Amino acid sequence: MTWSFEKIKHTVFNRNPLDSTDVELRFHPIVRVAQRPSDIALFQDKVRDMFPKYRQNNVRGVSFAADKGSMTVQDEIEHVFSDVLNRNSLVLNQNTLRASSQDHQNRNELISQFNKGLVAAQNVFGGINAFRLGVRYVNIINKTEISKDLGVETLEWEDLISGEFLRMPHEINDKTNTNFMMEIGSNLQNGDGELTLRYGLIQNHPQLPDHFRFDIDRYVQKDDGLSINTTLDTINEFTDDIYSLFNTVMADKLKQWMEQ
Known part of the structure; x- marks a missing residue:
């Protein structure tokens, strides 16, 4: 399998569901x-x-x-x-x-x-003799908080998340009190390196509301080394890929909340 999502022009929203972002360069020991x-x-x-x-x-x-x-x-x-x-x-x-x-x-x-x-x-x-460069964005989408922010009493996950990322095998589960996590890792059709996506519904504690995690790790690793001179251009390219992939998960109410 190869990633082949459509490239989307990068836009800065008024807010986002990002929990953490990281840019990491690995190199031979100094x-x-x-x-x-x-x-x-x-x-x-x-x-x-x-x-x-x-x-x-x-x-x-x-x-x-x-x-x-x-x-x-x-x-x-x-x-x-x-x-x-x-x-x-x-x-x-x-x-x-x-x-x-x-x-x-x-x-x-x-x-x-x-x-x-x-x-x-x-x-x-x-x-610096670098061999790996990675960019990771971890999104935590909290349905309860977004409902309050939008002034909507009840939201379904399908209002926030594209159905493709919520579908159960043969629809054997209705997602009530359900945790699941999927991982997909592959290279890109138009780009160097690889991308790993981890996503799913998670409840960290019985007393806490569940949330949807969308965790994107875009990276390149080469044993013969990476060019330090192109590092910033590569990071820009990787964030474009991350943004384009994130656009595939947004349903209408999540986009409305981010634009609000």
Whole structure:
């Protein structure tokens, strides 16, 4: 199977159901990130105007070598630079640079935040040998909240979500008190790399209303390396793909809520 959705011109809505957005660049290890605190201080100086807060996270990475049947566990430190409200952040370790947002406004802002970190990393650490670039948008569509915002007493999921994403096999379930999650991963008909979509109805707790999750991960990975010079153009292309795919899930009331 290959993704072949129609390309849609990008539009900025007045609001969106995004829970988080991430742009992540993975590269071969830069040991100085882990071993030279003075370089982290230099990096902070270059991003502090946008991300004044700083903290460290201790993380444990696990990797598997399928050909050898072995597992490697590595403890490392993540350096997190965030804004004053902790809504937007840059995360740096010796293998990864990531821009994350829990307050997505528009893609230009997200790209600007990522580019701030990328330029700083290049200035401090020199050449970056990247092999994977990914953009991920996680949408959480809450029917109860949207009903209140629109002043509509009752909404059905079909009012918000295209029926294609709600259909049950042979219609053997009416979706009442139902959780389901689907995952589709494939390459694109017109584009480099791959896209993985995870979607479904989820209820995290019996006392909480269910919600519809639409989680899009657009990425490219090349063992022989990626060109850093085209990173921002690639991110723009990936966000276009994400936007076009999201348009396939919107039903009338969701679009009305986003335009309101």
